[in-house]
Amino acid sequence: xxxxxxxxxxxxxxxxxxxxxxxxxxxxxxxxxxxxxxxxxxxxxxxxxxxxxxxxxxxxxxxxxxxxxxxxxxxxxxxxxxxxxxxxxxxxxxxxxxxxxxxxxxxxxxxxxxxxxxxxxxxxxxxxxxxxxxxxxxxxxxxxxxxxxxxxxxxxxxxxxxxxxxxxxxxxxxxxxxxxxxxxxxxxxxxxxxxxxxxxxxxxxxxxxxxxxxxxxxxxxxxxxxxxxxxxxxxxxxxxxxxxxxxxxxxxxxxxxxxxxxxxxxxxxxxxxxxxxxxxxxxxxxxxxxxxxxxxxxxxxxxxxxxxxxxxxxxxxxxxxxxxxxxxxxxxxxxxxxxxxxxxxxxxxxxxxxxxxxxxxxxxxxxxxxxxxxxxxxxxxxxxxxxxxxxxxxxxxxxxxxxxxxxxxxxxxxxxxxxxxxxxxxxxxxxxxxxxxxxxxxxxxxxxxxxxxxxxxxxxxxxxxxxxxxxxxxxxxxxxxxxxxxxxxxxxxxxxxxxxxxxxxxxxxxxxxxxxxxxxxxxxxx
Amino acid sequence: xxxxxxxxxxxxxxxxxxxxxxxxxxxxxxxxxxxxxxxxxxxxxxxxxxxxxxxxxxxxxxxxxxxxxxxxxxxxxxxxxxxxxxxxxxxxxxxxxxxxxxxxxxxxxxxxxxxxxxxxxxxxxxxxxxxxxxx
Amino acid sequence: xxxxxxxxxxxxxxxxxxxxxxxxxxxxxxxxxxxxxxxxxxxxxxxxxxxxxxxxxxxxxxxxxxxxxxxxxxxxxxxxxxxxxxxxxxxxxxxxxxxxxxxxxxxxxxxxxxxxxxxxxxxxxxxxxxxxxxxxxxxxxxxxxxxxxxxxxxxxxxxxxxxxxxxxxxxxxxxxxxxxxxxxxxxxxxxxxxxxxxxxxxxxxxxxxxxxxxxxxxxxxxxxxxxxxxxxxxxxxxxxxxxxxxxxxxxxxxxxxxxxxxxxxxxxxxxxxxxxxxxxxxxxxxxxx
Numbered sequence: 001x002x003x004x005x006x007x008x009x010x011x012x013x014x015x016x017x018x019x020x021x022x023x024x025x026x027x028x029x030x031x032x033x034x035x036x037x038x039x040x041x042x043x044x045x046x047x048x049x050x051x052x053x054x055x056x057x058x059x060x061x062x063x064x065x066x067x068x069x070x071x072x073x074x075x076x077x078x079x080x081x082x083x084x085x086x087x088x089x090x091x092x093x094x095x096x097x098x099x100x101x102x103x104x105x106x107x108x109x110x111x112x113x114x115x116x117x118x119x120x121x122x123x124x125x126x127x128x129x130x131x132x133x134x135x136x137x138x139x140x141x142x143x144x145x146x147x148x149x150x151x152x153x154x155x156x157x158x159x160x161x162x163x164x165x166x167x168x169x170x171x172x173x174x175x176x177x178x179x180x181x182x183x184x185x186x187x188x189x190x191x192x193x194x195x196x197x198x199x200x201x202x203x204x205x206x207x208x209x210x211x212x213x214x215x216x217x218x219x220x221x222x223x224x225x226x227x228x229x230x231x232x233x234x235x236x237x238x239x240x241x242x243x244x245x246x247x248x249x250x251x252x253x254x255x256x257x258x259x260x261x262x263x264x265x266x267x268x269x270x271x272x273x274x275x276x277x278x279x280x281x282x283x284x285x286x287x288x289x290x291x292x293x294x295x296x297x298x299x300x301x302x303x304x305x306x307x308x309x310x311x312x313x314x315x316x317x318x319x320x321x322x323x324x325x326x327x328x329x330x331x332x333x334x335x336x337x338x339x340x341x342x343x344x345x346x347x348x349x350x351x352x353x354x355x356x357x358x359x360x361x362x363x364x365x366x367x368x369x370x371x372x373x374x375x376x377x378x379x380x381x382x383x384x385x386x387x388x389x390x391x392x393x394x395x396x397x398x399x400x401x402x403x404x405x406x407x408x409x410x411x412x413x414x415x416x417x418x419x420x421x422x423x424x425x426x427x428x429x430x431x432x433x434x435x436x437x438x439x440x441x442x443x444x445x446x447x448x449x450x451x452x453x454x455x456x457x458x459x460x461x462x463x464x465x466x467x468x469x470x471x472x473x474x475x476x477x478x479x480x481x482x483x484x485x486x487x488x489x490x491x492x493x494x495x496x497x498x499x500x501x502x503x504x505x506x507x508x509x510x511x512x513x514x515x516x517x518x519x520x521x522x523x524x525x526x
Numbered sequence: 527x528x529x530x531x532x533x534x535x536x537x538x539x540x541x542x543x544x545x546x547x548x549x550x551x552x553x554x555x556x557x558x559x560x561x562x563x564x565x566x567x568x569x570x571x572x573x574x575x576x577x578x579x580x581x582x583x584x585x586x587x588x589x590x591x592x593x594x595x596x597x598x599x600x601x602x603x604x605x606x607x608x609x610x611x612x613x614x615x616x617x618x619x620x621x622x623x624x625x626x627x628x629x630x631x632x633x634x635x636x637x638x639x640x641x642x643x644x645x646x647x648x649x650x651x652x653x654x655x656x657x658x659x660x661x
Numbered sequence: 662x663x664x665x666x667x668x669x670x671x672x673x674x675x676x677x678x679x680x681x682x683x684x685x686x687x688x689x690x691x692x693x694x695x696x697x698x699x700x701x702x703x704x705x706x707x708x709x710x711x712x713x714x715x716x717x718x719x720x721x722x723x724x725x726x727x728x729x730x731x732x733x734x735x736x737x738x739x740x741x742x743x744x745x746x747x748x749x750x751x752x753x754x755x756x757x758x759x760x761x762x763x764x765x766x767x768x769x770x771x772x773x774x775x776x777x778x779x780x781x782x783x784x785x786x787x788x789x790x791x792x793x794x795x796x797x798x799x800x801x802x803x804x805x806x807x808x809x810x811x812x813x814x815x816x817x818x819x820x821x822x823x824x825x826x827x828x829x830x831x832x833x834x835x836x837x838x839x840x841x842x843x844x845x846x847x848x849x850x851x852x853x854x855x856x857x858x859x860x861x862x863x864x865x866x867x868x869x870x871x872x873x874x875x876x877x878x879x880x881x882x883x884x885x886x887x888x889x890x891x892x893x894x895x896x897x898x899x900x901x902x903x904x905x906x907x908x909x910x911x912x913x914x915x916x917x918x919x920x921x922x923x924x925x926x927x928x929x930x931x932x933x934x935x936x937x938x939x940x941x942x943x944x945x946x947x948x949x950x
Contacts, residue, residue, distance in 0.1 A: 026843045037905070185657045527701070
C-alpha cells in the first residue's frame with residue numbers, strides 16, 4: 001500500500017476494485033465501513049455482488065477480466081469533464097499526452113460493450129472518484145491475477161495520478177496483500193531478480209555489496225520465477241526444489257501440469273508445519289515451528305514491520321524455519337551460527353536501506369513502517385509525498401486485451417476463483433481449525449438461480465465442472481452473488497480443487513497466472 | 527500454575543492485526559485481539575479469533591520425515607539434514623547450482639525469508655529463488 | 662513510547678486521589694499475594710507502551726509495582742473463568758471495574774466461578790445505567806458519522822431514543838447494521854458471560870453457515886435472546902465489533918424486558934437467575950403481564 005490502513009477512514013471516496021474486502025481483509029473492510037459512515041463515497045467494482053456492494057454509492061459487476069477497459073473508460077470521462085488534476089499532472093508526472101491519446105478511444109459506449117457496465121453507471125463512478133478528494137483506491141488479487149495483471153495495476157496507478165491522489169494522506173494506490181508476510185518476503189529478496197530492498201542482482205555494485213557481506217561470490221544472472229521453475233522441472237533443467245511454507249500443489253494454476261513437473265524432480269524438500277498436499281510428495285520433510293512458537297518479524301500490507309513473539313515451545317521436535325535453514329546451510333559447508341532472530345534482523349538492517357533504522361526495541365508492539373532509513377526516523381505513513389520514488393510519476397498508455405480464455409460453445413461459462421471468509425489460502429491452516437471448519441467443510445460452486453434452473457440443479461446438488469485442463473465434482477450453492485453465466489469456486493479445498501480447472505496462462509511481466517478468469521462447462525453429476 | 531498473555535501478530539492475512547496469545551501452563555489456549563494495537567484496535571475476524579487452533583492441531587508435523595522405500599518415515603534432525611545436504615551437493619556437482627530452486631514463503635518471518643534467499647544465493651549459488659505470492 | 666504511556670494513564674494520574682489509588686491497589690495486591698490470600702492477581706501491566714492483562718505472583722512481588730489500570734478494558738473475569746476451570750482450587754485476585762464486578766456476579770450465579778476463591782480490588786469506572794454517576798474510559802474514537810446517523814443506529818443511542826423511530830424505520834436501520842456483520846463471533850468470544858460449550862450461533866440447523874453477512878437478522882437476534890439474564894452491559898461486544906454494530910443497545914433492550922417481566926436486574930446481585938433451570942428448582946417465575 002502507498003498509504004496506511006487507518007488513513008482509509010478519512011478518505012472522501014474509496015474505490016474498491018477486485019477485492020472482496022469483507023471476506024479477505026475484514027479489518028480493512030472495517031475502515032471502509034467507518035469512512036462510509038463518516039460520509040465518504042464508496043465505489044465498488046467486482047464481477048460478483050460482494051458484501052461491500054450493499055453499502056456502495058455505486059456498485060458495478062464488470063465482466064470478468066475487463067478491468068483495463070473499465071478504468072480507461074472512467075479516465076476518458078474524467079478527462080472529458082475536466083475533472084483531472086492538471087496542476088498535479090504538470091508538476092509531478094510525465095508522458096501524459098501519449099496516455100491521453102490512448103484514453104481517447106475508450107468512449108462509454110465502447111466500454112459498455114466490453115465491460116457490460118451501463119454508461120450512466122460508469123459516469124457516476126468516474127464522477128464520484130474524481131470529484132471527492134482524497135480518494136483511496138484499494139485492490140487485491142482481482143486486479144493482479146490476470147494475464148493483463150500488470151496492465152490492470154498500471155491502469156489503477158494512471159487513475160490515481162490523473163486525479164492527484166498519489167502522495168496524499170488517505171489517497172493512494174493500495175494493493176491489499178493476501179498473505180501475512182508477502183510484503184516481507186518481497187522486501188527480503190525472496191525474488192529471482194533482486195536482493196533485499198529490491199536491489200537488482202544484476203547491478204554490479206549490489207552484487208559486490210552482498211558478496212562482501214556474505215563472504216561468498218554471488219551469481220548475477222536473474223533466476224527463475226516459480227512459473228519458470230515448473231517449466232524448467234518439466235524440461236529436466238531443475239533437479240531439486242526446496243519449498244518452504246508453501247503448498248504449490250494446491251496453489252499452482254494447473255495442478256495436473258505441476259504433478260508432472262514434481263515427478264521429474266530428483267529431490268523435493270518441503271519445510272512446513274503440516275504435511276501438505278505438496279509435502280506428501282517430498283523426499284524429505286522438515287517439521288517447522290508455527291507463528292506462536294518463534295520470534296521474528298512480519299511486514300504487513302501497509303509496510304509495517306512488526307514483532308512476532310514466541311508464546312510456546314514448538315510441538316515435538318519441530319524447529320523454527322531459521323534454525324532449519326541454518327542447520328542445512330552449515331551442513332552444506334556455509335556456516336550459519338545465528339544466536340536467534342534478532343541477530344539475523346541486525347544483519348538485515350545493515351544491507352536493507354528501507355529497514356536500516358529498525359531495531360527490535362524500536363519496533364515495540366506497534367512496529368515501524370518502511371522506509372525507515374535511520375534510527376531517528378519515525379517510519380513512513382504514506383509514500384511518494386513530495387515526489388515519486390522514480391522522480392516523476394509515469395503515465396502508461398494501456399490498451400484493453402481479452403483474457404487468455406473466453407467462453408465459447410464448448411465451455412460456455414466464465415469461472416472465477418477466490419477466498420471465502422472462514423478459510424485461508426490452500427486450507428492447510430484453516431481447515432484443521434474446528435471453529436473455521438464448522439463454517440465451511442468442503443468446496444462449492446456459486447451459481448446464479450437462472451443458470452441453476454436451466455441445468456435443473458438445486459442447492460447442494462453435485463455438479464461436474466470441466467475446463468480444458470481438468471475436471472472436478474463440487475456441490476452447487478445457488479447464489480445471487482454471481483451473475484448469470486458466471487461461476488465462482490473457492491480455492492481452499494483439495495477434494496474439489498479449483499486449480500485443476502484454472503488456466504496457467506500468465507502475465508508476461510509479473511508471471512502471475514490468470515486464476516481469475518477461465519472458461520468452464522457445468523453439468524449436473526449423474 | 528502459569529498464565530501468560532503474549533502479544534504477537536496474526537498470520538492469517540496481510541492486514542497484520544495485533545493479537546494476544548493466551549498461554550496456560552505452557553499450553554496455548556486462546557487468541558484475543560490487542561485492544562491498543564494500531565492496526566486492529568481490539569477487533570479480529572473469525573480467523574484471527576481462532577489463530578491458536580491450527581497451532582495446537584494434532585495434525586501438526588512433529589519430526590522430520592525422510593522417504594525410505596517409497597514411504598515418508600520419521601527421522602532425526604541429523605539424518606534429515608545430512609541426507610538432504612548430501613543430495614543437494616551431489617545435484618549441484620552434477621548439474622550446477624542453477625539446477626536447484628528455492629521457494630521462500632509469504633508465511634514465514636522476514637528473518638527466515640532473508641536466510642532462505644541468502645541460502646539460495648550464497649550457499650547454493652543460484653538466483654532461482656521466488657515465493658508463492660503470485661499464487 | 663513514553664508519550665503513549667502518558668496518554669493511557671492520564672485520566673488516572675492527574676489527581677492526587679487517582680495516584681493514591683494506584684499505590685493503594687499495588688499495596689493491597691502485594692499483601693494478598695504475600696499472605697497467600699490469593700495465589701495470583703490479575704491486573705494490567707504496561708508492556709512496550711501497551712497496557713496488557715498481566716498475572717502477578719508471589720514469587721515476584723516486586724513486579725506488583727508495575728500493576729496499573731488504564732483505558733484498555735479486557736475481560737479479566739473471563740480469563741479467571743478459564744483458569745478456574747483448570748485449577749478449581751486456585752485463589753484469584755482481580756482488578757475489577759464495576760462491569761467486571763457485574764460479570765463476576767453472573768459467573769457466580771451460573772457456577773462458573775466460586776466466590777469463595779475470588780478477591781477483588783474495585784476501580785470506579787463505568788458508563789452503564791446499571792451504575793449511577795460514573796465515567797467510562799472508552800478507548801474508542803467516536804463511532805457515529807453523518808451517514809450512520811442517517812441510515813443506521815448511533816452507537817451512543819439510548820433504548821428510548823431508538824424506540825422513537827417508527828417500527829419500519831427502526832427495522833430498516835437495524836437491517837443496515839446487521840448487514841455489516843463480518844461473522845467474526847467477536848461479540849461472543851469476548852463476552853465475559855458467554856461460557857456455553859455448545860453455541861447456538863454455530864448450530865447449522867439454526868443459522869446457515871458459510872457466508873457473510875450471517876443470516877440477517879436471525880444471527881443477531883438469536884444472540885440477543887441468549888443474552889437475556891446474562892448481559893451485564895459492559896460493552897465489550899461493541900468494542901470488539903469490527904463493524905461498529907450497536908450491540909450494546911440491542912442487549913440493553915433485552916435486559917429491560919427481563920427486568921420488566923421477571924424483576925431481575927442482571928449482574929447487580931448474586932441471586933439466582935430466572936433462567937437458571939439447573940437442578941430440581943425452577944426459578945422462572947414471570948410477573949403477571
